[in-house]
Amino acid sequence: MAVTNTGRVYGLRGRARECAVLDRMLAEVRSGHGRAVLVRGDAGVGKSALLDYVVGRSTGCGVARATGVESEMELPFAALHRLCLPMLALRDRLPVPQREALAVGFGYSAGGPPDRFLVGLAVLSLLAMASGDRPLVCVVDDAQWLDQGSAQALAFISRRLHAERIGVVFSIREPANGVAWQGLSELVVGGLAHEDARALLDSLVPGRLDERVRDRIVAETRGNPLALLELPRGLTAARIAGGFMRPDPRPEWSRIERSFAARAGSLPPPTRKVLLTAAAEPVGDVTVLLRATKLLDLSMSAVVPAEAAGLIELGLRVRFRHPLVRSAVYRAATPADRRDVHRALAAATDPATDPDRRAWHRAHGAAGADEPWPSFCGTRAN
Ligand SMILES: Nc1ncnc2c1ncn2[C@@H]1O[C@H](COP(=O)(O)OP(=O)(O)OP(=O)(O)O)[C@@H](O)[C@H]1O
Ligand SMILES: [Mg+2]
Incomplete structure (x- = not known):
C-alpha cells in the first residue's frame, strides 16, 4: 500500500512508514482509544525527530513533554514531575490517597517512599482530567535515562490507556534494557533508506x-x-x-x-x-x-x-x-x-x-x- 509521506512537511527525509504508524496512533487517541508507542533505535537515527513529528501532528490536542536526563537518574520521579507540571493545578481533585502519594513523590510533602502503584494511578488520573476537554499527547524522549520511579509509573500508565483520549510516545536509545517497557507496542527505527x-x-x-x-x-x-x-x-x-x-x-x-x-x-x-x-x-x-x-x-x-x-x-x-x-x-x-x-x-x-x-x-x-x-x-x- 502506498503511503503519503507527511514527514517531509516536518523536515524529515523518508520515514513514510514510521509517520504512518504514528499518525494511526494519533487517530486512535482522538477517537478515544488511547495507546502508547515506544520508538527504539540507535543514537542519531532520528527518534527525537519523530517525536517532534508527533508534536507537530498533534493539532487540537494538549501536549505534555518530558525527557530523561542522565544526571537526574537518581532523582526519584524527576521526569514524571516535569511531565505533570502543566497539569499540577488539577491535583486537588485527586482522591486523597493518590494526592498524598503524589505530593510525597514530587517532594511537596515529607514522608517515606510513596506507594508506586498509587503514584502511577495519581498520574493517570491527572492525565485523564487533563484530557477532558481535548485529547492529550505525552511525549517522553530519552526514556533510557528516566529515573526508575518515573519509568515504572509511565510504564504502568501506558498499559491502562485503552479507554482514554491519551497517547504516550517514548523514545529509547539502543541498546536499551529495562523490563519496564516490555509489552508496549514498538516502532523500531533503522537508518534511512538508501x-x-x-x-x-x-x-x-x-x-x-x-x-x-x-x-x-x-x-x-x-x-x-x-x-x-x-x-x-x-x-x-x-x-x-x-x-x-x-x-x-x-x-x-x-x-x-x-x-x-x-x-x-x-x-x-x-x-x-x-x-x-x-x-x-x-x-x-x-x-x-x-x-x-x-x-x-x-x-x-x-x-x-x-x-x-x-x-x-x-x-x-x-x-x-x-x-x-x-x-x-x-x-x-x-x-x-x-x-x-x-x-x-x-x-x-x-x-x-x-x-x-x-x-x-x-x-x-x-x-x-x-x-x-x-x-x-x-x-x-x-
Ligand atoms: N528523517 C530525517 N530526515 C532528515 N534529518 C533527520 C531525519 N531524522 C533525523 N534527522 C536529523 O538527524 C539528527 C539526529 O536525529 P535525532 O536527534 O532525532 O536522533 P536520535 O535518534 O534522537 O538520537 P539520540 O539517540 O542521540 O537522541 C537531527 O539533527 C535530526 O534533525
Ligand atoms: Mg534523541
Missing part, C-alpha cells in the same frame, strides 16, 4: 559528490541521519570525496574514534596495512583493493582479524563499520605508510576508466604529500 540517505547527503554537500564515494558514505553510515549530517559540516565536496569524516568535536564521538584507533592499533602489522589501504581507497572497490594489496606484498587473508574485530566487512564492496573507523585508521598511520598505500592504489587503478582517481592517488603517494585528509580532484563543483 535513496533518502543519498538525497539527504546531496542536500548537505556543496558541489557535486562522486557517486561512488556518496554510495560508500551512505553504506558506512547505514543511513544514520546524524552521521550523514555531521560528515559534511564545513567541508567542501572535494574534501568529502576522500570519504573521510572529520573528527567530531563532541567528546563522545572523539572517544569513539579513539577507541576504533586503539582496536585497529592492536591488530598485526599486515592487517593494519590492509586496513590502511582500504581506508585510503574512497569508493570501496574490492578489485582495486585486491590489486593494491598484492602490489604491497600483502595477502588479503591478513584482513581476517580486522573483520573478526568488527572494523570492516568485505563483500561486493569494502565497508567500514563506521566512517570514523576509516578516519581513525588513516590518521593513525605514518605519512610514509599513507604514501606507500596511495602509490599502490594508483598503480592498481585503471588509467582508462578512472584517470582522475589514479592521478589523485599518485598525488597523495608523492613525497611531501602528507595531508591528513586528502581531497579528491575528481569531483566537480556545480
Whole structure:
C-alpha cells in the first residue's frame, strides 16, 4: 500500500512508514482509544525527530513533554514531575490517597517512599482530567535515562490507556534494557533508506559528490541521519570525496574514534596495512583493493582479524563499520605508510576508466604529500 509521506512537511527525509504508524496512533487517541508507542533505535537515527513529528501532528490536542536526563537518574520521579507540571493545578481533585502519594513523590510533602502503584494511578488520573476537554499527547524522549520511579509509573500508565483520549510516545536509545517497557507496542527505527540517505547527503554537500564515494558514505553510515549530517559540516565536496569524516568535536564521538584507533592499533602489522589501504581507497572497490594489496606484498587473508574485530566487512564492496573507523585508521598511520598505500592504489587503478582517481592517488603517494585528509580532484563543483 502506498503511503503519503507527511514527514517531509516536518523536515524529515523518508520515514513514510514510521509517520504512518504514528499518525494511526494519533487517530486512535482522538477517537478515544488511547495507546502508547515506544520508538527504539540507535543514537542519531532520528527518534527525537519523530517525536517532534508527533508534536507537530498533534493539532487540537494538549501536549505534555518530558525527557530523561542522565544526571537526574537518581532523582526519584524527576521526569514524571516535569511531565505533570502543566497539569499540577488539577491535583486537588485527586482522591486523597493518590494526592498524598503524589505530593510525597514530587517532594511537596515529607514522608517515606510513596506507594508506586498509587503514584502511577495519581498520574493517570491527572492525565485523564487533563484530557477532558481535548485529547492529550505525552511525549517522553530519552526514556533510557528516566529515573526508575518515573519509568515504572509511565510504564504502568501506558498499559491502562485503552479507554482514554491519551497517547504516550517514548523514545529509547539502543541498546536499551529495562523490563519496564516490555509489552508496549514498538516502532523500531533503522537508518534511512538508501535513496533518502543519498538525497539527504546531496542536500548537505556543496558541489557535486562522486557517486561512488556518496554510495560508500551512505553504506558506512547505514543511513544514520546524524552521521550523514555531521560528515559534511564545513567541508567542501572535494574534501568529502576522500570519504573521510572529520573528527567530531563532541567528546563522545572523539572517544569513539579513539577507541576504533586503539582496536585497529592492536591488530598485526599486515592487517593494519590492509586496513590502511582500504581506508585510503574512497569508493570501496574490492578489485582495486585486491590489486593494491598484492602490489604491497600483502595477502588479503591478513584482513581476517580486522573483520573478526568488527572494523570492516568485505563483500561486493569494502565497508567500514563506521566512517570514523576509516578516519581513525588513516590518521593513525605514518605519512610514509599513507604514501606507500596511495602509490599502490594508483598503480592498481585503471588509467582508462578512472584517470582522475589514479592521478589523485599518485598525488597523495608523492613525497611531501602528507595531508591528513586528502581531497579528491575528481569531483566537480556545480
Ligand atoms: N528523517 C530525517 N530526515 C532528515 N534529518 C533527520 C531525519 N531524522 C533525523 N534527522 C536529523 O538527524 C539528527 C539526529 O536525529 P535525532 O536527534 O532525532 O536522533 P536520535 O535518534 O534522537 O538520537 P539520540 O539517540 O542521540 O537522541 C537531527 O539533527 C535530526 O534533525
Ligand atoms: Mg534523541
